Amino acid sequence: MKTYDFKVKAILRALSENARCSVSDLAKTAKCSRITATKTLKKLVNDYGIRFGIEVDEDAVGLFQRHLIIVKLQKRPKQSDLEKIFKDDPYVDNVYLCEGDFNLIIHAVTSDPMKYIVWESLLAGKLGAYGANIYPSELMRANFGNFPVSGRIISRFATNLDDVDKRLITSLAEDSGKSISAISKELKINRATVYYRLFTLEKRGVIKRFTVSVNKPPFGYIMAYAVNYRFNKTSSSRSIKMMEYYKAFDEQAPILNTFQLLAPMSGSFRFLGICLFDDRPSAITGAIEAHKSIFYQEHVDIKHARITGIIKGSYPFRSLDMINNYTRFRWSEDDLR
Numbered sequence: 001m002k003t004y005d006f007k008v009k010a011i012l013r014a015l016s017e018n019a020r021c022s023v024s025d026l027a028k029t030a031k032c033s034r035i036t037a038t039k040t041l042k043k044l045v046n047d048y049g050i051r052f053g054i055e056v057d058e059d060a061v062g063l064f065q066r067h068l069i070i071v072k073l074q075k076r077p078k079q080s081d082l083e084k085i086f087k088d089d090p091y092v093d094n095v096y097l098c099e100g101d102f103n104l105i106i107h108a109v110t111s112d113p114m115k116y117i118v119w120e121s122l123l124a125g126k127l128g129a130y131g132a133n134i135y136p137s138e139l140m141r142a143n144f145g146n147f148p149v150s151g152r153i154i155s156r157f158a159t160n161l162d163d164v165d166k167r168l169i170t171s172l173a174e175d176s177g178k179s180i181s182a183i184s185k186e187l188k189i190n191r192a193t194v195y196y197r198l199f200t201l202e203k204r205g206v207i208k209r210f211t212v213s214v215n216k217p218p219f220g221y222i223m224a225y226a227v228n229y230r231f232n233k234t235s236s237s238r239s240i241k242m243m244e245y246y247k248a249f250d251e252q253a254p255i256l257n258t259f260q261l262l263a264p265m266s267g268s269f270r271f272l273g274i275c276l277f278d279d280r281p282s283a284i285t286g287a288i289e290a291h292k293s294i295f296y297q298e299h300v301d302i303k304h305a306r307i308t309g310i311i312k313g314s315y316p317f318r319s320l321d322m323i324n325n326y327t328r329f330r331w332s333e334d335d336l337r
Helices: 006-017 023-030 034-048 079-087 113-126 151-157 163-174 180-187 191-203 235-250 280-294
Strands: 050-056 065-073 092-100 104-110 132-139 207-214 221-228 259-267 271-277 301-312
Touching: 006 023, 006 034, 006 207, 023 034, 034 050, 050 163, 065 113, 079 092, 079 301, 104 113, 104 151, 113 132, 151 163, 163 180, 163 191, 163 207, 180 191, 191 207, 221 280, 235 259, 235 280, 271 280, 280 301
Parallel strands: none
Antiparallel strands: 050 207, 065 104, 065 132, 092 104, 092 301, 132 259, 221 271, 221 301, 259 271
């Protein structure tokens, strides 16, 4: 695994936790001068394609319908053709091009389940010329990480916000690094209102954090894998073992988390993972074989592919403390009543 300068790792971790932190705070965290912190930040933005955004509680915002569609194509399209297909699609927020067991990962968001069903049925027609096999699943709340949600999606589908909060979150989703003065001028509301609204949205948990995503990750192999299991009575204990395995990678302090997105699903697949490794053998050993080894009694079936590019949106890649941010959700029959 590559090693990285302490200042680079410290600043990226600080921005992932709070993208609105000051240069003085970055300098203190990275144990360097303000000038050095500013130069390092500019280099990070340029070299790693950093995008400033926010992480929201999607349920609190009203984005109840979150879907992940994995697509296997019989005929390889041009990237420009795929970009045209998804450019103006109102429901698609992120699309990644892949090589392996599948060729596309499509992240779609809406607040209307019936409209989503219509959209999904039309998707097959849009990709029909390429012999598409489509495997849709509904995304649950992630154990770790998140897909970046664009301001466009929030503006169109957020149903639990008043107009001012919706415009504020939409603006921050596009650039969470802008100043209070810039937000005030853009939205035509006074600074005191901006401060109060932001404080309230954070206190309510609607805005979970101001964060960044990295669109040019410095890794040789970006892997996504979709998993199906046959659970049994002892699966819960192995889930905890898998959780500890994920967290162990954070102790190595890479520039980005090795495991970036870990989310349960329902539908064609039961689980989605996205991870970063230096090469394919490391990814296969560290993600696929490890998963099969821990869940050996669950008859694990894993489809995996290398992510090779972005068709639309941005990557979910960032640096967070997994020990503090990994959440294992549990459900019971009482939740259904």
